[in-house]
Amino acid sequence: MKFVPLARSELPVDTAAMARFLIGKAVVRETSEGVLSGRIVETEAYIVGDAAGHTFRGMTPRTRSLFLEPGHAYIYLNYGTSYMLNVSSEAAGIGAGVLIRALEPLEGVAIMQRNRGTDQLRDLARGPGRLAQALEIGPWANGLDLCQKGPLWLAQGDGEPGDIGQGVRIGLTRDADRPLRFYVRGNRFVSGPKSLNV
DNA sequence: AGTGCGATTGACT
């Protein structure tokens, strides 16, 4: 499959707009064993001033990559068990980002199945932790420029993203009512309860 | 230096 990297200049400045923009784009992971890729079908925006965001109380050692120019990776471990892939947004010096929550697998399915320990296509990258495990994404990718070909990067999607739904974000205790989650309507690789995916 | 908790997942009733 032929992928073209996203140009930083085409990324929307606004975080919520970026989250919507990324739907239908592709994540490309180049490993020594081959290329793994998937189509982004679900994202969440963590905007400026968001009590649920990791930058709410300013920059810390962990969150410094969220303050980079748009299009850089922010990776962190959640619940001690799952790594999360985020894309920094907003201008350099402003901390905000977009969580990539689910992919529709495109290439490298066999390797993803091995990484995930299951043959179920639907379970490979449905959910942020699963996605990271399937693509072998860890702390090594923190701060990486995703607008440039390399071990991990973002690419143009092929064709229209489809009908995009918008609703509340999943799993939050603070600022839980903001409609900052975006997903492809009717796509079976979207995570979350059915009631939220209408 | 100690402590509580979270943008989840998978196993189990």
Added chain:
DNA sequence: GTCAATCGCACTA
């Protein structure tokens, strides 16, 4: 449907 696992980090003292 419920629930425990697991650990780096931010906050308190």
